Amino acid sequence: MSRLLFTRRSLLAAGSAVVAAGVSGQVRPAYAQGLAPTPSMRGGANNYRPGAPIVDRIGGGGFWMTGTVRRAGDGAPLAGQRIQIWAHTTEGHERDPQSHGATLTDANGEFRMEMPQIVPAFGQPHGHLAYDSEDFQTVFLRPVMRSSRDKTLEAHFVLQPA
Amino acid sequence: MQSKQTGRIGAALIWCAVIAAIVVPVVAASTSPLLAWRDPIYILAGFAGIVAMCLMLLQPLLIAGYLPGTPKVIGQRVHRMVGAALVIAIIIHVAGLWITSPPDVMDALLFVSPTAFSVWGVIAMWAVFAAALLATFRKRLRLGFRTWRRAHLVFAVITVAGTVTHALLIEGTMETITKILLCALVVLATAKIILDLWVSAARRRRGT
Incomplete structure (x- = not known):
């Protein structure tokens, strides 16, 4: 008449299957010809505000977002490229206009933007960056800080001509 | 007399432990520096999650009669x-x-979030809803009690597993040690109820 609720084995099997499904990520194929373009990251475009103004600094500063922009294939540095940056910081939420700003790459294809300290939001201390102009295909990045005490975060773009 | 008094002290200890297990993590989270940089609605959302996990600790204790008195x-x-x-x-x-x-919540609900913990949170959410629906429509479902209880318990186990994984992977307002302890207690309370059911099922089969 009475039965076991479920066997230990079935519970363990079901449990580990769920864990495996949750942990497994994606595998990307290697790019054969030269430098591969950077793919957009999941969630990278969240709370993006197209056309955020070019600024010297976002808010009060104290934290540095740095990175490079290069061309896919030959890896040539790309100067004058507009990169938009936003994050949840000590001065505002991601969606707030004052949390957004854009900057241009220098002759070496490098950019540096001072901004307020990024703080953990939605479970992780992370920033957002966008390349969204005419010459190359749009890329959205969402780098995560190794520690929420870090004072810098970097992200690198390899762009493919549009 | 002696044993009655010991029993009363034991009961008081269990109650104190349960109340502390719920109050301490909430109080610890309320001192998080992250709160200074969050809007009230975001703070409310975070604490609603913490309270939900606290309530999850109570559920097995209540239904199995583990709370003295x-x-x-x-x-x-x-x-x-x-x-x-x-x-x-x-x-x-x-x-x-x-x-x-x-957009972050939309990603989570559609299972395309960049963060693994959102997936676990959404799984736990649906499991809670499923367990609650089973409870609401228990009479109309006309399942046998054992079948109904098994289904309700499976959803409860998914809820606990999902919630604990969700909470442990998140860097949020909960203080780390109190978070780990609360997670451990929720898992232990759930494991205890399953073990007790296994034992009583085995006893019934043996006819003892």
Whole structure:
């Protein structure tokens, strides 16, 4: 008449299957010809505000977002490229206009933007960056800080001509 | 006399432990520096999540009558009320996060979030809803009691596993040690109820 609720084995099997499904990520194929373009990251475009103004600094500063922009294939540095940056910081939420700003790459294809300290939001201390102009295909990045005490975060773009 | 007094002290200790297990993590989270940089609605959403996990600790204790001095009938009634509160807490949690950052919640609900913990949170949410629906429509479903209980318990186990994984992977307002302890207690309380059911099922089969 009475039965076991479920066997230990079935519970363990079901449990580990769920864990495996949750942990497994994606595998990307290697790019054969030269430098591969950077793919957009999941969630990278969240709370993006197209056309955020070019600024010297976002808010009060104290934290540095740095990175490079290069061309896919030959890896040539790309100067004058507009990169938009936003994050949840000590001065505002991601969606707030004052949390957004854009900057241009220098002759070496490098950019540096001072901004307020990024703080953990939605479970992780992370920033957002966008390349969204005419010459190359749009890329959205969402780098995560190794520690929420870090004072810098970097992200690198390899762009493919549009 | 002696044993009665020891029993009373033991009961008081269990009650104190349960109350502390719920109050301490909430108080610890309320001192988080992250709160200074969050809007009230985001803070509310976060605390609704913490409260939901606290309620999850109460559920097995109430339904199995592990809380001293609580008759099973009252335990079952409170279990139902706490279950309803749990559903409301989760709705506040998700709605508050939605208002704070709609695209992040949309990603989570569609299982395309960059963060693994969102997936676990959403799985736990659906499991809670499923367990609550089973409870609401228990009479109309006309399942046998054992079958019904097994289904309700499976959803409860998924809820606990999902919630604990969700919470442990998140860097949020909960203080790390109190978070780990609360997670451990929720898992232990759930494991205890399953073990007790296994044991009683085995006993019934042996006819002892």
